[in-house]
């Protein structure tokens with residue numbers, strides 16, 4: 001593929017000296033789980049996100065599960081509302097805690113969870129919300145925070161795709177107690193395996209999460225006793241080393257992603273047959289999705305030109321067999337369903353040459369003109 005959907009090689013090359021040094025340090029210490037590297041990364045990541053604390057864990061799915069467990073939302077009678085337009089792992093994290101995922105529709109302009117629809121679809125069993133900052137764009141946190149306060153719901157922000165995003169000029173942790181991140185390799189900040197974290201402004205919450213990710217064992221206690229409900233989900237030292245090498249580059253990498261997105265927006269403006277979801281102030285660009293009617297034909301045409309694409313996401317969560325007990329059927333969440341039929345993600349990565357983005361946009365224009 002001449003222009004792949006994602007290419008991590010240049011980022012690895014750019015930071016080679018840094019990650020080699022971090023790996024040497026980890027290997028010299030011969031400590032691989034819950035050591036100095038992870039602790040240093042947690043401090044640096046919290047500072048970069050504008051949060052008071054960050055707690056590393058095994059992946060972004062476990063981060064969601066840990067927050068729900070911490071909030072006591074672990075019963076199948078408790079429902080958690082989220083977006084149907086997200087990775088299945090958002091729902092998997094909710095189910096992993098023992099709660100039931102429920103879904104509300106998305107806003108047609110941004111494709112982010114609609115606070116209005118969430119309010120309407122809530123039931124007396126609704127105990128929490130997982131608000132997804134999809135594609136790197138922050139959802140309407142002022143509305144979700146208000147809703148959470150009015151109805152006594154726990155609000156978790158799934159920022160797996162939104163490292164560095166802010167909302168109304170403030171850090172995401174200013175808007176709810178729990179903000180979860182994934183460091184899956186292709187994310188804006190990724191490691192070279194699985195990794196995740198929770199950011200919070202609440203010191204007590206961070207302390208509990210540190211115990212819960214380690215089987216409920218309180219850090220520093222020597223008796224190995226599980227003192228609270230926990231799981232085994234820790235960020236390992238090798239991944240923390242890579243993340244420490246990449247983190248100082250995140251702002252520049254996000255700026256380049258934004259520049260690529262600006263090329264796409266400029267070159268595809270007014271292109272008949274293409275809709276572009278609205279960007280949100282304070283967002284970062286994780287993916288660049290467009291909505292088209294002849295998706296598979298467009299993808300095949302681009303593939304012939306050596307241009308790779310993705311689909312995020314082809315099936316809304318309420319139509320996944322794993323979430324069938326949510327009680328919704330085809331046609332119940334029309335905005336998300338329409339989007340899932342039409343979405344295509346154009347190539348986007350931190351080092352994608354802008355000329356290649358122009359080339360991709362030109363090929364999309366040609367397809368719709370022809």
Ligand SMILES: Cc1ncc(COP(=O)(O)O)c(C=O)c1O
Nearest residue numbers: 059060061087089090160182184
């Ligand atoms: C929106 C969203 N939520 C949750 C996850 C789960 O993250 P992870 O793969 O690290 O478990 C992902 C990534 O796959 C994601 O994109």
